[in-house]
Amino acid sequence: MRYIYLLIILSLFSCNNERTLLLPEIENADITEVLDVSPAYIFYDESQPDSTLLNRKNLIITTNWLVNVDKRLTLQQAIPHIKFLQDKKRNAEMHKNEDAKNYFTCHDTSIGNLGFLEFTDVVFKEKIKIDTVYHKYNMPTEENLKRIGGFHASSTIPLIFKDGNHFKIGEQNLIIDELKNELDKLTEINFIGIHLQLYFNKNLSFQDYISIKRKVNSLTSDLISMDFNEFIY
Template sequence: MKHFYLLLTVIILSSCGNEKILLLPEVNGAPVTEVSDVSHAYLFYDETQTDSVELNRKNLIGTTNWLINVDKRLTLAQAIPKIKFLQDKKRNAKMHKNENAKNYYTCNDTSIQNLGFMEFTDVVYNSVETDDDILKIQIKKEPILLLKMNEDSKITASDIFGGQLTNRGDYSLDDLSNNRFKNLTSGYYSKIILMINTKLSFQDYIKFKCSVDTNKISSLVIDSNEFIY
């Protein structure tokens, strides 16, 4: 089992005689554990590249579910532009299109020692400079919970209501699994918005998103608009 587990953590591809290693992000309890009818794309961490990221998408088939394998060492600044490129490729396809096909991130689910998946089909990545930029986009009468993951991995919780931002305190990733966070999300908000610093790693992003999804109250949804700053 130990050797099998290692293979799940590390993807090794051989291309033109060169081996490329991809380290999958790890989570404890992925939202999805099985996906069928798939094709793959890979985002490698490559120190020899100017931007340290290399995209391999030659095996993608437009009518299948896409599994996007992203190296956990990449920052969001490196990974998100490539991911948006793939999203646009699928959304704008005019031929060989399957409206039911979805996009997933592949991860290593340590709770089952197997592959897990996180769907992001409808996620829209928005670039912003400050919290106030979100107020211009999210104008709703219902209160919204903004969870902002900062460069130091601390999470700032804020209310968005009446065109104003009100700080509700700071959290760690570990705090997201305790009663303090559950109490924060209970019975008040209409939805959750995520905001993530571009310098954070893809590992940080996946763990953050999975933790919020797992530990929020079930009636709350995570907005499909995510904000990268």
């Protein structure tokens, strides 16, 4: 009953307009309850120039923010609104609460209820030229990339996600299910650890983005860290 009630809340929008917001789905969320919250909604709305509509009327700076993003939106559509909300909280001068966090609201299919993915410290960087990534971060040579041993300890490893099922690491194009195996290979050689930087295609749906983030988060460990900067290309 509680879940049904929450879904009804998420489908309503003020000013006598009723809108449906389709939450991204997630499995086995690490966070299933957040207290002292304010909601924001980023709707999918084809009548708008960018197909999005943001409702932030009820946000209170001192609370935890639940950002509800329609899973049908692309990153190109959703990220500018998300960055706007982040800046609003980060730049607040009065009544600021350093402990207040930001979460994406999801439907956790494993429990049939809401789950949450924190993104408080994430910094989104847009319009990245993906063909300059290896040069910019002084990646090893192509020959070394093809043989995993080319990576050295504490390497920064770009993971480039082209769609919801495929990613690129070095010169390898792999399916998402192979990610754990590749990271295991790297940590066997780089015993000090590796640092991941995530690159996302701007045309990825928000659903795909959430699925990828959940996958990568589940693989982080003492040997695998993830950069707070996320790059949209």
